[in-house]
Amino acid sequence: MSQINTQINIPILARVEGEGALDLKIQGDQITQLQLRIYEPPRLFEKFLEGRKPNEVVDAVARICGICPVAYQMSAVQAIEQAFAMNVSPWVREMRRLFYCGEWMESHAIHVHMLAAPDFLGYSSVMEMAQDYPEVVKRGMRLHALGTELMALLGKRSVHPVGACVGGFYYAPTTMAVNALLKRFEDNLSLAEDLVQWTMSLALPVSSQKFISVALCHPDEYPLNEGMITSDHGLSIDKSAFELYFKESQVPYSTALHCLLQGKPYLVGPLARLNLNHHLLPNTIRKLLAVKKMQLPSSNMFHSIIARAIEIYYAMLEAIRIMRAYVYPAHSFEKMHPQVAVGYGCTEAPRGLLWHRYAFNDCGLVESSRIVPPTSQNQARIEEDLRLDLTTFGLERSHEQLRIRSEMVVRNYDPCISCSTHFLKLKVARQ
Amino acid sequence: MINVAVIGIGSPFGADQIAELVINDLNKKLVENNLACKLHLNYCDRPGLYLLELLRGMDKVFLIDAVVADGEVGDIYRFTNDDTLAPNTFNWSTHALKLPEVLQLGKILNLLPDQLVVFGIEIGTDLHLPLHDCKLEIARKLLVEKLITALHAG
Numbered sequence: 322m323s324q325i326n327t328q329i330n331i332p333i334l335a336r337v338e339g340e341g342a343l344d345l346k347i348q349g350d351q352i353t354q355l356q357l358r359i360y361e362p363p364r365l366f367e368k369f370l371e372g373r374k375p376n377e378v379v380d381a382v383a384r385i386c387g388i389c390p391v392a393y394q395m396s397a398v399q400a401i402e403q404a405f406a407m408n409v410s411p412w413v414r415e416m417r418r419l420f421y422c423g424e425w426m427e428s429h430a431i432h433v434h435m436l437a438a439p440d441f442l443g444y445s446s447v448m449e450m451a452q453d454y455p456e457v458v459k460r461g462m463r464l465h466a467l468g469t470e471l472m473a474l475l476g477k478r479s480v481h482p483v484g485a486c487v488g489g490f491y492y493a494p495t496t497m498a499v500n501a502l503l504k505r506f507e508d509n510l511s512l513a514e515d516l517v518q519w520t521m522s523l524a525l526p527v528s529s530q531k532f533i534s535v536a537l538c539h540p541d542e543y544p545l546n547e548g549m550i551t552s553d554h555g556l557s558i559d560k561s562a563f564e565l566y567f568k569e570s571q572v573p574y575s576t577a578l579h580c581l582l583q584g585k586p587y588l589v590g591p592l593a594r595l596n597l598n599h600h601l602l603p604n605t606i607r608k609l610l611a612v613k614k615m616q617l618p619s620s621n622m623f624h625s626i627i628a629r630a631i632e633i634y635y636a637m638l639e640a641i642r643i644m645r646a647y648v649y650p651a652h653s654f655e656k657m658h659p660q661v662a663v664g665y666g667c668t669e670a671p672r673g674l675l676w677h678r679y680a681f682n683d684c685g686l687v688e689s690s691r692i693v694p695p696t697s698q699n700q701a702r703i704e705e706d707l708r709l710d711l712t713t714f715g716l717e718r719s720h721e722q723l724r725i726r727s728e729m730v731v732r733n734y735d736p737c738i739s740c741s742t743h744f745l746k747l748k749v750a751r752q
Numbered sequence: 753m754i755n756v757a758v759i760g761i762g763s764p765f766g767a768d769q770i771a772e773l774v775i776n777d778l779n780k781k782l783v784e785n786n787l788a789c790k791l792h793l794n795y796c797d798r799p800g801l802y803l804l805e806l807l808r809g810m811d812k813v814f815l816i817d818a819v820v821a822d823g824e825v826g827d828i829y830r831f832t833n834d835d836t837l838a839p840n841t842f843n844w845s846t847h848a849l850k851l852p853e854v855l856q857l858g859k860i861l862n863l864l865p866d867q868l869v870v871f872g873i874e875i876g877t878d879l880h881l882p883l884h885d886c887k888l889e890i891a892r893k894l895l896v897e898k899l900i901t902a903l904h905a906g
Contacts, residue, residue: 455860459863462801469805478797479802
């Protein structure tokens with residue numbers, strides 16, 4: 322067999338959120354270099370949160386991402402409330418789950434229909450796909466719209482919402498507004514079930530890899546806001562122990578940090594959550610998966626599109642449950658009493674585990690902060706996946722085939738590159 | 753009776769808020785002219801794809817947005833269904849979704865109203881342009897008058 326020395330450069334990864342690139346060097350039947358290059362400029366959030374008041378943090382972190390602002394706010398309030406020894410009311414706890422349901426629907430619907438589905442139907446973009454599958458795209462847009470409306474119900478707006486605060490929400494939606502949205506959810510619930518069935522009918526690549534799944538686990542509910550950080554390899558830790566097990570490091574070719582679990586890559590996100598928590602899905606969904614013979618846990622990363630569809634369905638059912646039980650509260654938030662303390666927050670962003678830590682000084686201002694988003698955590702796993710998948714796929718294939726396959730593999734993770742680039746430590750030398 | 757909507761699109765930043773001011777001014781004029789009950793008036797902060805949801809069921813829609821083109825600050829552009837607003841780049845990161853891409857998708861999915869008029873107000877590239885710059889104030893007043901005339905015409 323002749324030696325093949327090939328270099329493949331994808332200067333801009335298409336259909337991912339943000340700017341990244343991929344460089345590959347292939348020698349014979351081996352990949353000798355593989356670099357997922359994130360080149361979005363660092364955004365330095367961890368640094369400029371220093372000196373801020375707690376509610377300023379909540380407003381600021383929402384601006385890390387236009388697609389997953391709720392996740393940042395929820396991890397932040399959890400950390401701040403822990404630092405100040407606050408307990409929130411059952412109403413606040415339920416509303417935060419409701420808020421998160423909106424974001425899961427909005428984010429997953431966009432990804433499934435606009436970014437991922439064209440791959441599996443042979444189109445280069447949703448514009449091409451929409452011409453042949455208009456009803457599929459319209460269904461996705463309706464689910465996205467419902468998620469957006471739910472986020473706006475509690476956040477006052479869906480982009481960079483401003484409704485959440487330490488202790489709860491600045492205001493409570495009226496019962497009339499909740500009931501109006503509830504009716505829209507109930508009228509459109511079948512769209513979510515149809516979506517799950519549709520994703521399970523797609524001709525997805527067959528793939529099987531060994532990887533570590535990490536997600537929150539809660540004894541009673543599919544995790545959104547609470548739980549122990551758990552892996553399918555025996556890890557079960559409180560969020561305060563995150564830094565003992567998970568280590569971030571800088572790689573020279575990326576502005577986003579890599580994160581390893583005891584030295585190994587790991588997966589966070591919908592497939593990891595499903596692998597660890599599928600037994601906590603409602604009966605409606607578990608019966609559907611059984612009928613369709615969906616095997617869980619899954620070791621096929623291409624099942625991520627199905628996992629997102631399942632989570633949209635779950636979010637709709639959970640939102641309906643919460644809205645049906647809605648009662649207008651006496652208070653929409655608890656008062657905070659800042660103190661010198663450190664607090665930790667860990668919630669399940671659409672793309673996976675999102676961990677925050679804040680230290681507060683005696684003025685109640687942030688002294689230091691640390692934010693570890695899911696996309697950073699998945700970077701090492703993406704590179705591991707690419708190395709394994711492309712080798713199995715066949716390195717002798719054409720440049721174009723390898724490029725398309727690489728992008729599909731990366732898109733399975735729905736990376737939010739814009740979120741992952743704000744961690745560089747700033748050193749200033751003044752002369 | 754046909755369903756008519758006027759929808760402003762923008763963000764809370766700088767001159768990109770111009771559409772919200774147009775909608776507020778228009779609302780006051782509509783009340784004065786007894787037209788308020790006859791149409792849907794809305795302002796959206798960065799709606800993205802959600803804009804297409806707002807167009808559902810409408811027969812005629814006026815969209816208002818700030819525009820950065822090659823004109824002078826305060827220029828007013830007018831586009832209709834027949835004009836092409838095809839985006840220059842198409843990488844489909846939904847962080848960067850703009851009005852032309854949304855309308856193009858709407859056209860493919862047959863979600864656009866029979867009559868769509870897009871009014872753009874040129875705000876230029878100066879990020880420090882005050883929202884109440886005199887040229888923008890004039891453009892705002894002119895646009896409101898255009899809309900009142902268009903709404904009276906039916």
